[in-house]
Each structure stands twice: as structure tokens, then as C-alpha cells.
Amino acid sequence: MRNFSVSEATHLQDFLFKTLADLKKTKIKQILKFGSIRVNGRVTTWYQHPLKPGDKIEILGKQRASAEKSKAELGLKIVYEDSDLLVVEKPAGLLTMGTEREKEATLYFMLNEYERPKTKDESSRVYIVHRLDRDASGLIVFAKSDAVKRALQSHWELATKKYYAITEGTPKERSGTIENYLREDAFKRVYSVSKNHPDAQHAVTHYRVLRE
Structure with missing residues (x-):
């Protein structure tokens, strides 16, 4: 990932053409179209996006951009993420995990769709630490490995949950x-x-x- 800071008012595409002068303009347009550009932490594909001094520009790698695109398409609201954890806001009406009748319309399925593009391992997945009822909304913690899941669950009685x-x-x-x-x-x-x-x-x- 590459990071830049805007020094003068301009538009996003003009800024990219000037900053990434070593790349062909067609390549820059592809990067923008694919959703690989974040302005102040938010992905944008609008080439005329206005920029002002102090704005932060991030150019994401292909796998990271794919994950960001999946997150937007799936409507995920990720509150926190690092190499071990995902904390997600579950909306009311969505299952945390699958049942005999429903396998895909679940938060677990959606997060796996989000996580897999970031790695080349098709078996990569998230691990369920706890659940919320279908009709409840709120924050849910998912682990990125079985070891982290077991560590969290072994101390889960220490967690304070508010509804x-x-x-x-x-x-x-x-x-x-x-x-x-x-x-x-x-x-x-x-x-x-x-x-x-x-x-x-x-x-x-x-x-x-x-x-x-």
C-alpha cells in the first residue's frame, strides 16, 4: 500500500496522473475503476473527486482492494480489524451463522467472502467466537485463526455484554x-x-x- 498527502486543491485523477507519473494513464484509470484508491479512509472510484490540502490518499494492493470491494458489495460494517480479529456490526434480521435451512444469508458466510480475497488460500476463513440472535443487532467478534478463537472463548466469561x-x-x-x-x-x-x-x-x- 502506498500513501500520499495532498498539498494543493485538485481533482483525484489529476493528482494521480501527477503523482504516479511512472505509470501509464490507462493503468491509473484501471486502478481507480477497480476501487484501489482510498481518500481519507474511504474508497472512491470517481475520477473528479475533489481534493484539498491535507487529504490522505491510499493506493491499495490488488488483494486489499478486492477485499474492500467485497466489503462494500456485501454491506459489511467493520468496526475494527487487525491480523487476529474482526469486530463487525450485525444488523437485526441477519443470522450470525448458518442453519439447516439457511447457509448463505449469514454474517459468517459474508465475512468469509470478504476475507478470502485477501489471501491466496481458498481454505482461509473466519472463526465464530460468539453469536447474537437473529433479531438482535450489535457488535460481534470473529477470530482469524482457531488459536485466537479458543483463547477468546476460554476467557469469554470475563466479557461484559450490554443490550x-x-x-x-x-x-x-x-x-x-x-x-x-x-x-x-x-x-x-x-x-x-x-x-x-x-x-x-x-x-x-x-x-x-x-x-x-
Whole structure:
């Protein structure tokens, strides 16, 4: 990836022609068309994009540009990414992972489509650390290796999770704690079980009414 800083007002294509004088203009146009140019962190293909002093220009490598294009096409909102992790905002209505009936309309499938173009390894994939219900929106952490996934899951009980919910009616108590015992079956369905069930997981939810 190459980085440049704009020193005077101009348009993107003119800036690229001047800055990348060692490349043919047709090649520069291809780079721009392919989505390999970011202005202040955002991909643009508009050759007349106005630039002002201080703007930052990034020229992405082919694999990185392909990944950025996939992200835009898939509508992914990636909040954080490094060599080990992906933190993504899941919209309501989208499954985190596949079911027997639905394999592709999932966040897991979309992230694999985003991640694979960045490597030449077709087996490259992301790893699910935790999930959100289909109707919930919020941040989900994915790992880029099995080792990172296992490390995160082994300490997941230390994570604090906050949910905001709209309810029908108002709880009698303005705040409180709900405790339950849950079990996940082979189909990833979660349901309540007795405290003495061998697979029971203790679930504790503290709630507080924010406004009515």
C-alpha cells in the first residue's frame, strides 16, 4: 500500500496522473475503476473527486482492494480489524451463522467472502467466537485463526455484554437481576433447563429501565 498527502486543491485523477507519473494513464484509470484508491479512509472510484490540502490518499494492493470491494458489495460494517480479529456490526434480521435451512444469508458466510480475497488460500476463513440472535443487532467478534478463537472463548466469561431493548410495558421494578440456566443443543438452539442439568450454563442478566 502506498500513501500520499495532498498539498494543493485538485481533482483525484489529476493528482494521480501527477503523482504516479511512472505509470501509464490507462493503468491509473484501471486502478481507480477497480476501487484501489482510498481518500481519507474511504474508497472512491470517481475520477473528479475533489481534493484539498491535507487529504490522505491510499493506493491499495490488488488483494486489499478486492477485499474492500467485497466489503462494500456485501454491506459489511467493520468496526475494527487487525491480523487476529474482526469486530463487525450485525444488523437485526441477519443470522450470525448458518442453519439447516439457511447457509448463505449469514454474517459468517459474508465475512468469509470478504476475507478470502485477501489471501491466496481458498481454505482461509473466519472463526465464530460468539453469536447474537437473529433479531438482535450489535457488535460481534470473529477470530482469524482457531488459536485466537479458543483463547477468546476460554476467557469469554470475563466479557461484559450490554443490550438495549424496547419492551411492551414497563417492568414493575426499575432495576433487577434475572437468573436462569440455559443449554445449547446440537442445532445451536438455546433453551432453559433445570439447575441440575449436566449441560446447564448459569446465565445472569442485570437490567435497568432507562426511560419510559
